[in-house]
Amino acid sequence: MKVRIKFSKYGPVRFLGHLDVMRYFQKALRRADIDVAYSEGFSPHQIMSFAAPLSVGHTSSGEYFDIEVNRFTSEEDLREKLQSVMVEGFDILKVQLLPDKEKNAMAGVAAADYLVSFSDKVPLPENWKAGLMDFYRQESIPVTKTTKKGQREIDLKEGVYLLEVRGEDVYMLVDAGSGSNIKPGFVLETFFEKSGVSLPEYPFRIHRLETYKREENGRLAPLIS
Amino acid sequence: MxxxxxxxxxxxxxxxxxxxxxxxxxxxxxxxxxxxxxxxxxxxxxxxxxxxxxxxxxxxxxxxxxxxxxxxxxxxxxxxxxxxxxxxxxxxxxxxxxxxxxxxxxxxxxxxxxxxxxxxxxxxxxxxxxxxxxxxxxxxxxxxxxxxxxxxxxxxxxxxxxxxxxxxxxxxxxxxxxxxxxxxxxxxxxxxxxxxxxxxxxxxxxxxxxxxxxxxxxxxxxxxxxxxxxxxxKELVRDVTDTCYPDKPVVPFIKVTQDRVVLELQRGCIRGCRFCQAGQLYRPVRERNVEMLKHYAMEMLKNTGHEEISLSSLSSSDYSKLPELLDFLIENCAGKKVNISLPSLRIDAFSLDVMNKVQDVKKSSLTFAPEAGSQRLRNVINKGLTEEVILEGARLAFAGGWSRVKLYFMLGLPTETPEDIQEIAALCNKIAALFYETVPKEKRTGRVQIVASTSFFIPKPFTPFQWAGQCTKEEFLDKAYQTRSAIAGQLNQKSIKYNWHEADVSVLEGIMARGDRRLNQVILKAYKKGCMYDAWSEYYKNGLWFETFDECGISPDFYTREREDGEIFPWDFLDCGVKKEFLLREWHKARKEIVTPNCRSKCSACGAGRYRAGVCLEERREQS
Known part of the structure; x- marks a missing residue:
């Protein structure tokens, strides 16, 4: 049986990298005595799939992973058991038994939305809010994206589905599919660069609100709806 | 928060x-x-x-x-x-x-x-x-x-x-x-x-x-x-069962060197290898009750979520209830996909059988620590491992499907000759040859892999070798070179890989180990000049250290020299349980190549008996 787990990551544990978060949950599942299925072969490991990796330093209220279990009591029972072995900074928000045909968490990710706030050291121009919206309203925003595989010309506009100013923060919904994903920091770096503002190191605090899949009707929905 | x-x-x-x-x-x-x-x-x-x-x-x-x-x-x-x-x-x-x-x-x-x-x-x-x-x-x-x-x-x-x-x-x-x-x-x-x-x-x-x-x-x-x-x-825990032990060890987020539950079977060691400081400091050997160990093993696994448990001891094979403990762990861990790691185990039919049950034969390699190449030198250091035992262990292992063997040796031991070094290479070669004799061609998946590693011998306080001289860096390197050439001259040299430890840091370690109060100023000055993380070869600054000795007017050679029998050592004011007379006796016996039996077979009156604990309370096969 496949089960999807939604969790939050906040506070000091935001400095854990993706692999360490995976290791943390592998051990947590054992502490919670959850009967996770293991792979076959010489070095069996828990059958586990994480959705979009979160960058070191970011917080989130919409992280997901799937596991395969041999025994299943109820969604609430599993949630409580796992929550009882968490450390501060990780909360188990929801658990859902998945239909067999559901794509695994990693393959199903289509988008994610974020709230970005600025460090005090960012020299925000007077009219940055209007400037940002003008920037976003352009027909297309051609940029060069640097990945592990090299540099690529892309249109930023295609990957940013929604962008708005919320108070002093910036909200955005971006493509999070593998290969086409857009980092929220990159969007704002591009904007400030084009506005001639030079940013200090580590200018943003980034919080992921939710991770989405694309449903058959084309709409985005949280990985657990 | x-x-x-x-x-x-x-x-x-x-x-x-x-x-x-x-x-x-x-x-x-x-x-x-x-x-x-x-x-x-x-x-x-x-x-x-x-x-x-x-x-x-x-x-x-x-x-x-x-x-x-x-x-x-x-x-x-x-x-x-x-x-x-x-x-x-x-x-x-x-x-x-x-x-x-x-x-x-x-x-x-x-x-x-x-x-x-x-x-x-x-x-x-x-x-x-x-x-x-x-x-x-x-x-x-x-x-x-x-x-x-x-x-x-x-x-x-x-x-x-x-x-x-x-x-x-x-x-x-x-x-x-x-x-x-x-x-x-x-x-x-x-x-x-x-x-x-x-x-x-x-x-x-x-x-x-x-x-x-x-x-x-x-x-x-x-x-x-x-x-x-x-x-x-020294302070000593007489009863290592009725004492504190963590049932909820801290679980690190990031991968650490020992990323597993550690179960300490016993403190001390009965063997009395003459180079080994731990073997003297933690005398007498004291075993933990097997029921206590079973209890803590399960509690720690439950409370940490670790997927591996390691049995810790200076010599696990000497723990008297090892078969019972391993049966218990195999029975209770296998279903939970917990690996059992068994360092410091003597390679014999029993341990191979256990390893077969708990480890993946294809991946694991076996470790032998003969420490010296020749029987003569093994007698000097009181390492009770004979060539027959090593070869028999290797033969059983090869027959059981293992094809990787690690061997640990020390260079620069007291009385060592070029012949002893030759014997390191010869032993490696014999083990490699044994593989080809034992395993028929159609069953081999490739060459046998023998990895021989040497460290440099450093005399430590409270060991029988605390009187011994320590080699210079040049002598150390020459010995490593001799070992390398000797291995290169073997018939099966292509199956043998050789690694050796850094020589310069070994010299400094030896100086510190038997140093006195006058070294405080050297350490302080070296630190102020930028020495730090000396245990990490990429940060070790040998030049800076020896320049500092010079500036402080302190000769490193004074600390590496052989000592007279009657010299007062800087650490003599400490009483580690083992008496200096015993250590001196052992030092003299070492040079006559006479072995001393282990604590379980015969008491050699080291002095630790006064604690009335552990092995000292056991009935012995032969009492002196």
């Missing part, structure tokens, strides 16, 4: 920021207003190394079980953060509360190897604690050292207020009570230290003075206070 001592900007700049955030599973958080004593427990090396150390886990658990104490952990900031902390003047903090170490009552430092000495100074320096104990005023923590290197604390005695000699489980409560009492009665640091010196196992170096002969050897030690002991006896 806890605040972190380091800002986001700093944490984002350093490698592995999770080293510094604390908050791990089973880390103990207390309300600081509810405790009377804040204790910072430090392993002066990087987090991944320090978190792998069992001793700290034991003491952390014990101290936190005291309601009036909050014990927190401290490790060496890695070089990247070290530089940032110095630049930004950020004081070193403890992981749990993220508060400065300087404000604690105690800073405990475990000293596991000589090459961490400069890191001790790094810890003090970053904390803002004066490096020299003599310069610490009332407001600074009491700096207390423990661990194997405190069996010769003299080279670092200026940096510590107290050394705790021996096993930590026994005297901390008394020491902490004394501390509370002194505080209550308004007694200062100096008064506390004077009183502490009378608690068993406590060595307060500032209360003693040493005078030297003209030739540089020690003339005498003088106590500067009346009533304090002249000789300080």
């Amino acid at each position: 806890r605040n972190l001592a380091l800002s986001d900007e700093i944490l984002m700049q350093v490698e592995k920021p999770a080293r510094y955030i604390g908050n791990e599973v089973n880390a103990v958080i207390k309300d600081k207003k509810e405790v009377e004593i804040r204790f910072a427990m430090c392993f002066p090396d990087v987090y991944e190394i320090g978190m792998s150390h069992l001793g700290i886990q034991i003491l952390y658990d014990m101290l936190n079980k005291f309601e009036d104490v909050w014990c927190e952990r401290v490790y060496s900031p890695w070089v990247d953060l070290d530089a940032l902390m110095r630049r930004e003047k950020i004081p070193l903090f403890a992981l749990e509360s993220q508060e400065p170490v300087k404000d604690f009552d105690f800073l405990g430092i475990t000293i596991q190897y000589e090459m961490c000495y400069t890191n001790i100074l790094q810890i003090l320096d970053l904390s803002g604690i004066p490096l020299l104990a003599a310069e610490r005023g009332e407001d600074f923590p009491i700096v207390i050292g423990g661990g194997p290197c405190t069996y010769n604390p003299e080279p670092i005695c200026d940096f510590f207020d107290i050394f705790y000699i021996g096993e930590g489980e026994t005297q901390y409560r008394n020491l902490l009570d004394l501390y509370k009492n002194c505080k209550k009665n308004g007694l200062g640091r100096r008064e506390f230290l004077k009183k502490a010196a009378s608690i068993p196992g406590m060595y307060v170096p500032s209360l003693y003075e040493v005078t030297y002969h003209e030739n540089g050897t020690i003339s005498q030690r003088i106590s500067l206070e009346e009533g304090i002991p002249v000789k300080i006896e």
